[in-house]
Amino acid sequence: MDMTQDELKGLKIKFNNEGLVPAIAQDHKTGEVLMLAYMNREALERTVKEKKAWYWSRSRNKFWMKGEQSGHIQDVKEVYYDCDIDAILLKVDQTGPACHTGNRSCFYRKIKI
C-alpha cells in the first residue's frame, strides 16, 4: 500500500475548510501519543520529503518544522493516513520533549472519569 511522492500528490486528502488536516505524532518505539497539530498539503509534502515533521501553525499562520527553534525535532519513521483520508498519523523519533511545557507529551493532563 506504499506510494511514491507522485502518488502522494494525487492522494485525495480531505482538508478541512481551512485547508488543514489533523496530524497525530506518536513515538515510534513506545507508542506514546505526543501531540496533535495541523498540516496543509505542503507541510505533508515537506514531511514526506525531508523525514522531519512539518506543520502549519494556525496561530502564527506559517509553516514550522517541529523543533526548528527548540531543537526538539521529530524524525519521521512512518506516515499513515486514515480510512477517510482526513487524518494523518506520524510515527516519530522525538528528540527531547514534544510539548512546549517541557512535558514529554502534550497530553499530560487527565480528566477524572
Next chain:
Amino acid sequence: MDMTQDELKGLKIKFNNEGLVPAIAQDHKTGEVLMLAYMNREALERTVKEKKAWYWSRSRNKFWMKGEQSGHIQDVKEVYYDCDIDAILLKVDQTGPACHTGNRSCFYRKIKI
C-alpha cells in the same frame, strides 16, 4: 491533575469554529492509535459520564456512540487533554475493529517516505 465533572464543565476547551475538538482513540493496552473523530462538549460529557466513547458526526450531524450500530464499542479507560486544550486523547478498550472497513485501526495505509 484529575478533575470532577463540575470541573470538566469549567474546563476551557478550545473548540474550533464548528464547535468541535479532535479526539484520538488509542488502544490502552497496545498503544495502537485506532482512529480520530470529533467531539463537541456534550459528546465529551457523555463520554466521561458513561465511559463509552461518544463523538459528533460531521457527516450525519448527530451524536453517535462508537459501536452503537456495529457493536464495536470503546470502553473508555482514561481521558487526557493537551497543553492547548484543543485536542482529546482517549485510552480505550476496543471491542472488534475500530474501523468501519474491518481493519483494527483506521490508520492502515502508509505513505512511502
